[in-house]
Amino acid sequence: MIATSLSSVLLREEVSAPLELLHAPNMDAATLKVRNLNVHIGEQSILRDVHVHIPSHKITCIIGPSGCGKSTLLKTFNRLLETQPGARITGELLLNGENIYREGVEVIDVRKRMGLLSQRPCPLPMSVYENIAFGCRLHGTRGRRKVMRKVVHYLQATGLWDEVRDRLHTPASRLSIGQQQRLCLARGLAVEPEIILADEATSALDPISSRIIEDLFLRLRQQYTIIMVTHTLSQAVRIADHVIFMYLGRVVEEGPASEVLHHPKHKLTQEYLSGSFS
Amino acid sequence: MNRTSVRVFLSRAAGGYMFLATMLALMLLLVIASGLFVKAYPILKQSSLWSLLTGAVWAPIRGFFGFLPFISGTLWVTGIAIVLALPVSLLTGIYLSEYAPSSVRKIAFSALDILSGIPPVVYGAWGVLVVVPFIAEWVAPYFVEYSSGYSVLSAGIVLGIMIIPLLVSLFGEVFSTVPKEIRDSALSLGATSWQTTKKVVLKSSLPGIFAATVLAISRALGETIAVLMVCGNVVQIPASLLDAGYPLPALIANNYGEMASLPGYEAALMLAALILLGIVIVFNTLSRILLLRIGRKYALQP
Numbered sequence: 407m408i409a410t411s412l413s414s415v416l417l418r419e420e421v422s423a424p425l426e427l428l429h430a431p432n433m434d435a436a437t438l439k440v441r442n443l444n445v446h447i448g449e450q451s452i453l454r455d456v457h458v459h460i461p462s463h464k465i466t467c468i469i470g471p472s473g474c475g476k477s478t479l480l481k482t483f484n485r486l487l488e489t490q491p492g493a494r495i496t497g498e499l500l501l502n503g504e505n506i507y508r509e510g511v512e513v514i515d516v517r518k519r520m521g522l523l524s525q526r527p528c529p530l531p532m533s534v535y536e537n538i539a540f541g542c543r544l545h546g547t548r549g550r551r552k553v554m555r556k557v558v559h560y561l562q563a564t565g566l567w568d569e570v571r572d573r574l575h576t577p578a579s580r581l582s583i584g585q586q587q588r589l590c591l592a593r594g595l596a597v598e599p600e601i602i603l604a605d606e607a608t609s610a611l612d613p614i615s616s617r618i619i620e621d622l623f624l625r626l627r628q629q630y631t632i633i634m635v636t637h638t639l640s641q642a643v644r645i646a647d648h649v650i651f652m653y654l655g656r657v658v659e660e661g662p663a664s665e666v667l668h669h670p671k672h673k674l675t676q677e678y679l680s681g682s683f684s
Numbered sequence: 685m686n687r688t689s690v691r692v693f694l695s696r697a698a699g700g701y702m703f704l705a706t707m708l709a710l711m712l713l714l715v716i717a718s719g720l721f722v723k724a725y726p727i728l729k730q731s732s733l734w735s736l737l738t739g740a741v742w743a744p745i746r747g748f749f750g751f752l753p754f755i756s757g758t759l760w761v762t763g764i765a766i767v768l769a770l771p772v773s774l775l776t777g778i779y780l781s782e783y784a785p786s787s788v789r790k791i792a793f794s795a796l797d798i799l800s801g802i803p804p805v806v807y808g809a810w811g812v813l814v815v816v817p818f819i820a821e822w823v824a825p826y827f828v829e830y831s832s833g834y835s836v837l838s839a840g841i842v843l844g845i846m847i848i849p850l851l852v853s854l855f856g857e858v859f860s861t862v863p864k865e866i867r868d869s870a871l872s873l874g875a876t877s878w879q880t881t882k883k884v885v886l887k888s889s890l891p892g893i894f895a896a897t898v899l900a901i902s903r904a905l906g907e908t909i910a911v912l913m914v915c916g917n918v919v920q921i922p923a924s925l926l927d928a929g930y931p932l933p934a935l936i937a938n939n940y941g942e943m944a945s946l947p948g949y950e951a952a953l954m955l956a957a958l959i960l961l962g963i964v965i966v967f968n969t970l971s972r973i974l975l976l977r978i979g980r981k982y983a984l985q986p
Contacts, residue, residue, distance in 0.1 A: 484872055491786050518874035528865040531888035540883060541873040590869065597873050 436502060436519070436600035436631040437462045438483065443497035445478055447490065452478050454655045456497070460648070465623055465632045467642040467663070470652035471683060476635040477605050479652070483633065484520040484603060485513050501601075518545060521594025523607040527586035529578035530593075534570050537578045537589055541597040560592040564622060584615025591622065602626065604634040608641065620645050639679065643667055651675045720958040727951035736955065742919045749952045751959060756921045757836065757929035758963070761911055762904045764840025764925065769848050770897060776848075777855030782881050793853060800849035808913035811842035816914055824926050834916035837925040842910050847900045854899065858892030859885060891979050898971040902964050908933035932960045 438460040445453040453475045460466050468476045481487040482495060485506065498505045506516045530537050538557045547553050557574075561567040566588050570581065578589055587607065594602065604623070608616035623632055624645055636642050642649060642663070649666040651659045651674075659666055659675045670676045677683060727736070727749060739750025780789050819841075820833030862885050870880040886893070916928025917938060935956050939949070 486868055486872055489868070489871065514874045514876055517872050520872070522869065522872035524865055524869060526865065528863070528869045530866065530870060530884055532883075540870075540875075544873060544875055544879065593869075593873065603872075 438601065438631065438633070439498075439500040439503075440479075440482075441498040441500065443479075443482060443495070443499065445475075445482060445487065445496075446494045448492040452655055453482070456657050458650055458657055458660055460631065460633055462631045463627055463629075464647035465627055465634060465645050466648040466650065467646035468633065468635045468650045468652060469637075469639065469642050469678075470658075471678065472637070474652040475655040476652055480603050480605050480633065480635050483601070484517045484522055486517070486522065488513075518597055519599050520601040520603050521591075521597065521599040523587070523591055523594060523602065523604040525606045526610045527583055527590050529581070529586050529589055532578065533575045534578050534581065534589060535574040538593050538596045541593055545597055556596055560596045561589075563595060564588040564592040565618065566592060582615075584611050584618065587611055587615065587619060588622070591619070595626075599630070601631045601633060604632065606635050606637055609637060616641075651678065653678070717958070717961060720954050720961065723954035724951050724958050727948050727955055730948065737959070740921060744946050744949050744952065747948060749948065749955075751932075751956065753919050753921050754930055754932045754935050754956060755959065755963075757915070758905060758931040758933070758960070760836040760922050760929055761839045761843060761915060761931050762901060764836060765843035765847060765904050766897070766901055768840060768844035769851055769900070772844075773848050773851035773855060774893070776852045777859060778881055778886075780852070781856050781859035782877060782885065793856060796849040796853050800853070804846065804907060804910040805913075807842055807846050808910035811838060811910060811914040815841050819926070827924075828926055831926045832916065832928075834914060834928050835926045836915060836922045836929040839911045839915035839929065839931070840925075842914050843904050843907055846907065846910060847904050850903065851896060851900045854896035855893065858889045858896055861892065862888050891975055894971065894975055894978060898968065898975075902968060905964055905967070906933055906960065908937050912937060932956050932963075936960075 438458075440456050440458045440460075443453055443456040444451070456479060458479075468479060470476050478487060482499065487493050488495060495507065497507070499507055501516070501519065505511075530540060532540065535557055538560055539553045542553050542556050547556060558567060561570065566585060569585060570589075573580070578586065581589060587610075591602075591607075602623075608619050611619065620641065623634070626632060627647075634645075646663040646667070649659075649661065649663045650657055651666060651670075651672075653674050659670060659672045665671075666675065667679065670679055731749075736749060736751055737755065738752055739748070740752045741748040741750045742753060780792050784792065815838045816833035818833070819835060819838050820831055823837070824831035824833065824835075866884055866888065867880055870884045871877075875883070911931055912934035915931060915934060917930050917934055918928035919930050920927065922929040936953050939953060
């Protein structure tokens with residue numbers, strides 16, 4: 407584990423040049439505080455008394471065994487969970503101090519502030535160009551030239567531009583899986599969010615594509631707050647700044663990666679990290 | 685024989701049997717078409733198919749058999765029905781699968797199942813009792829001096845109502861195949877439900893919507909009893925919505941019993957059935973080609 411973390415430190419140095427952004431980055435943006443969050447789906451309790459604090463400009467990894475509620479927690483952040491039938495959510499979720507579950511908060515405004523990268527890449531049923539333009543237009547970018555500028559910009563930001571510049575108008579489903587996932591990231595960035603949510607975003611990808619996404623995250627950290635659910639411990643070791651360990655719907659341990667991953671306080675965390683269960 | 689070879693033999697036998705069953709089902713189309721053709725042959729021998737299809741005069745006693753009034757009657761009634769039913773069904777399908785709470789959805793779909801189980805003759809009777817008088821008293825007076833209400837419009841309305849349940853449940857089926865992840869990704873970009881529906885759900889179900897519509901139209905083309913009760917059964921090429929019409933299925937059903945008395949009449953009715961079959965086949969083939977085009981354009985799996 408120590409060897410991997412060393413190489414990840416080296417990797418970070420290489421790729422830490424920040425990406426240029428079209429919109430002015432909000433330098434003190436997006437902290438997320440969760441207070442007393444409880445989630446039930448039907449009769450089943452999925453999350454219990456969750457308190458976490460997610461720092462800005464850091465990569466926060468949520469780790470834990472399958473079924474511990476990692477993805478559910480992630481989906482409460484952009485209020486996507488409430489589209490699931492039977493979901494009941496109580497508690498507070500403060501985005502820069504403002505409770506996004508307060509009455510009168512418009513869901514689509516919340517979602518615009520967070521880009522979601524799902525487990526399997528999920529391009530919309532349209533062309534590469536339209537996949538990105540769709541989000542831009544939703545949030546008021548008008549005019550062919552302006553939209554095109556954004557599309558090109560975010561394709562460049564995710565390293566896709568050179569690969570797809572001749573195929574902008576072919577259906578996005580024709581790209582490779584790894585390219586599709588980067589397209590989804592570009593699409594999410596194009597609505598200019600403050601937070602990037604990633605739900606095991608590399609688990610369907612080959613090692614090289616996964617590494618490309620990880621590298622992108624490391625660079626994007628300069629402008630965004632990144633929250634990532636991962637099932638791969640080595641990935642957390644490579645890129646996490648902050649770690650949340652969950653077990654059976656509760657947060658067991660939370661803190662800087664150096665502490666949680668290398669000097670876990672809780673017995674469950676120690677067992678999980680040593681591979682006693684997964 | 686050892687165990688393995690028995691198992692292999694059984695597997696092959698099952699495969700062969702299923703192939704045979706499939707072939708039989710496919711042969712059915714051929715058998716029906718050729719049976720109709722043989723029976724219709726006498727009239728085809730007398731005059732050309734083209735003159736039969738485009739002839740407007742229907743006078744069996746004098747030996748004139750022009751099918752154009754019936755073909756156009758069929759197309760009018762089916763056309764009206766689909767134009768009326770499609771928007772309603774599409775919006776209902778969208779509402780039930782994208783907007784409605786699951787309790788409403790369950791109740792609505794079982795109600796629709798009941799509706800599609802109502803016998804056509806009941807729809808026909810309802811058409812005679814309600815739709816025909818409504819057209820005669822409330823709609824026709826604004827456009828023509830007199831209409832009995834028995835018209836292609838009435839038939840189209842009744843037929844449209846009959847295919848709505850079928851269309852809605854097919855659309856519901858189609859929308860439910862759109863993966864939740866695709867909806868979620870549009871929603872998490874900040875799209876509203878309507879934007880998600882319009883740009884993502886409808887778009888990725890385009891081939892399905894198309895196929896469902898084709899199926900409903902094929903069903904509508906052959907609907908007989910409810911249509912013949914309200915369409916007026918006057919041999920003419922309808923010139924407006926309020927004219928009476930005489931679709932092909934109605935022609936066959938109304939005259940089947942008395943056909944033996946006149947020379948050529950039986951063959952003419954068999955040809956009517958063959959034409960109906962032909963319309964359905966041509967229509968289905970064309971739409972299949974179109975469907976492939978749509979699928980290729982958007983790289984969707986139809």
